[in-house]
Amino acid sequence: MVAEARKKGTLALVLFSAPYGNQYANHVCNIADRALGMGYNVEIFLYGDAVHAHLTEQKPKNFVNIGETLARLADRGAAVYSCLICAIARGYIRDYDEGRKVYNSPITPPFVKYVTVQGFVNMIKKADRIMMFGSS
Amino acid sequence: MELTHPPFGRENTYAALFVGSASVSMGIEVTVLLAGEGIYVGLKGQNDPQGRINLPSTEKQVRDFMELGGRVVVEQQSLEDRGIAAGELIEGLEILDSSTIADLMLDKGDHIMVF
Numbered sequence: 001m002v003a004e005a006r007k008k009g010t011l012a013l014v015l016f017s018a019p020y021g022n023q024y025a026n027h028v029c030n031i032a033d034r035a036l037g038m039g040y041n042v043e044i045f046l047y048g049d050a051v052h053a054h055l056t057e058q059k060p061k062n063f064v065n066i067g068e069t070l071a072r073l074a075d076r077g078a079a080v081y082s083c084l085i086c087a088i089a090r091g092y093i094r095d096y097d098e099g100r101k102v103y104n105s106p107i108t109p110p111f112v113k114y115v116t117v118q119g120f121v122n123m124i125k126k127a128d129r130i131m132m133f134g135s136s
Numbered sequence: 137m138e139l140t141h142p143p144f145g146r147e148n149t150y151a152a153l154f155v156g157s158a159s160v161s162m163g164i165e166v167t168v169l170l171a172g173e174g175i176y177v178g179l180k181g182q183n184d185p186q187g188r189i190n191l192p193s194t195e196k197q198v199r200d201f202m203e204l205g206g207r208v209v210v211e212q213q214s215l216e217d218r219g220i221a222a223g224e225l226i227e228g229l230e231i232l233d234s235s236t237i238a239d240l241m242l243d244k245g246d247h248i249m250v251f
Contacts (some may be wrong), residue, residue, distance in 0.1 A: 014249065016151070037183050050230040124165065124247050135140075135148055135251045 007127030010041040015050040017134030019066035024134035025053050029069045031131065032078050042078040043123055044070070045115075048135060051087045054080065054112045067109070074111035081123065084114040137166065138250045139174035143194040143209035149177050153197035160204040167244065168201065169237060170229075171211040175218060178210050180226040195226060202228050210235055 013032055019025040031041045031113040048052050074080050087093050087105070093114070096103040103114070115123070124130060137156055141148040152168070159166045170178045182195045202208060210225065212233045222231055232240070241248060 016148075016251070024177050075185050117155055118162060120155065121159045121162055121164065124159075124249070127247070130249065131245050 006070060008035075008039040008041070010126060011035045012046045012123055012127035013042065014047060014130065014132040015044065015053060015134050016047050016050040016132065018124045019058075020050040020060055020063055022134070025050070025066045026064060027133050028063070029066065029073065032073050036073065038077060040110075040129075042073070043127065044073070044078055044080045045120055046080070046082045046086075046112075046125055047120070048083070048086055048134075049090075051082050051090055051092060054082055054109060055092075056107050056109055061092050071109060071111055080112050081115045082108070082112050082122065083117065084116050087114060138169045138171060138248065139153050139177055140172045140250065142173045142176040143182060144189050144191055148251040149174070149194050150192055150197065152249070153194060153201055155249075156206055157197070157201045157204055160201065160206045165244070166201075167207040167209055167240065168198075169241075170210065171214050171237075175210055175214045175220060178208065178225045178229050179220070180224065184222075199231075200225055209237060209240070 013028045015028045017024045028044060032044060033044055035042050053066050054070055055067060058065055070080055084093070087108070088096060092105050092108055094104045094106070108114075137152050139149055139152050143149050156166050156168055177194050177198065180195060182193065183191070184193075184216045210229050210231050212231050215222070215231065226250060
């Protein structure tokens with residue numbers, strides 16, 4: 001699997017919209033699912049309103065649960081990154097200590113890793129392929 | 137990076153220029169393309185004297201981005217379609233036709249993001 005991932009390279013998926021209002025989050029999850037199956041190393045970045053995609057305790061009645069889908073993708077090896085400044089703006093981060101880079105976020109699942117804009121740029125830099133969804 | 141939305145009303149432009157400036161600061165060569173409604177991001181003299189919009193100035197973001205070494209290109213056809221003259225744009229923006237922009241993307245666009 002590792003050798004295959006090296007062969008296929010890294011696919012960066014950038015989501016820029018919240019779940020359920022449109023299908024972009026579903027597109028990203030579907031592509032990530034297929035890409036993992038093909039041997040890609042998959043990295044997902046949630047930017048802007050897309051940070052809502054990883055909120056815990058989502059209970060959509062008639063839609064695919066995006067939070068649970070992201071968790072399953074993470075279990076299979078996808079890296080899920082979230083924009084730190086966007087999450088702070090939207091109330092996900094509590095007691096943030098900028099100096100020590102320590103924060104408390106009881107509504108963020110453990111598979112999500114918050115990164116700064118520099119972290120996002122580094123992700124883009126090293127990606128072999130990029131797909132961006134949600135800029136509507 | 138291609139910007140296709142006007143300066144205010146959505147987070148797209150702010151978020152794109154935020155990433156653009158961070159990238160240039162990290163030593164990455166970045167070109168911002170203003171196309172479609174995105175050309176309004178290139179208008180100079182935008183202001184919000186009464187604080188009604190109360191959002192960061194994208195004109196300042198564009199100027200900061202260029203000061204850091206970023207390049208901003210405006211699609212000529214989009215300007216003509218909207219009756220915007222070159223003199224109305226922020227100094228330092230480059231106006232290019234669609235074919236030249238396509239060549240630029242193919243030549244330099246290792247990573248293309250559309251906001």
